[in-house]
Amino acid sequence: MRDERTGDTRDGPDKGQLTRRLGRADLRAVSEVRKSLRELLRHWGKPGKSEIAELLTSELVTNALVHTDHEAVVTATVGPHGLRVEVRDFVGHRPEPRVPIADDGTSGRGLILVQSLADAWGVRAHGVGKAVWFELDGGGAA
Template identity: 40%
Template sequence: MRSKGIAMSARARPVVARLAPVVSAAVAYRIPSEPRSAGWARRELRRLLRQWCVADELACTAGVLVSELVANAVRAQAAVDGAWVGVRFVLADGGGRLRLEVRDGSAEEPVVKDDVEEDAECGRGLVLVDALASGWGVVPDGIGKVVWAELAVVGAV
């Protein structure tokens, strides 16, 4: 059978013109260990969450969490020139759980501070993480550590 200008075998089947984009459920980055990296990680996470169809309210909460985790990682290795921070975002359990992981080269474990001065510039980050996340923790990795936080997700793709 011939159509205008296109020759096809009788056994040929038409090819799908466009494939739907495949969205990965886990993404990892290596970013510079500098204060502006927290903003970059937050923006990248928001972009991914839009692709994963995660609700805006949850995306805002996740943005606060990743900002705090990256800022803490940068602060933890402030004295190390050329240091980097590893960031990993995972939509797990069929889209029912969002896991945020931040790796740094400092073996010092983060501590939730209960007695932060009212006018202190820092020290409240992990209090926020503890209040907003479904769970969080620290995993030593031989050189440094991975600090993770999770959120329950409803309705993601």
């Protein structure tokens, strides 16, 4: 099922998956993906888990759009073992966590946040590009 207004696709109203194609350098998509993810996770996890998922997803989506200058695809799947979010882009360069240059800088913290807050995360080659992913255990049903 595809929502023509947002570009979201779901396997059905309660299937637990969100897929969204993001336009090249479309930073407006970051807040739209957060809103869609919030809806998907409305009844998922312990308090605070969905907010962490939104934050980490925002970081991965922003990185894909800012650092690749290409389109990207975000997929979020809620399964029996938790949440997996994957952001696929079309550039093979692997991101690496780095320490921000300045304490008051506004960039350079995204992957450090993912590394610190996700239960698992990684990067895998995917066709002509890569997929950066993270997983969160919901900590039980809400």
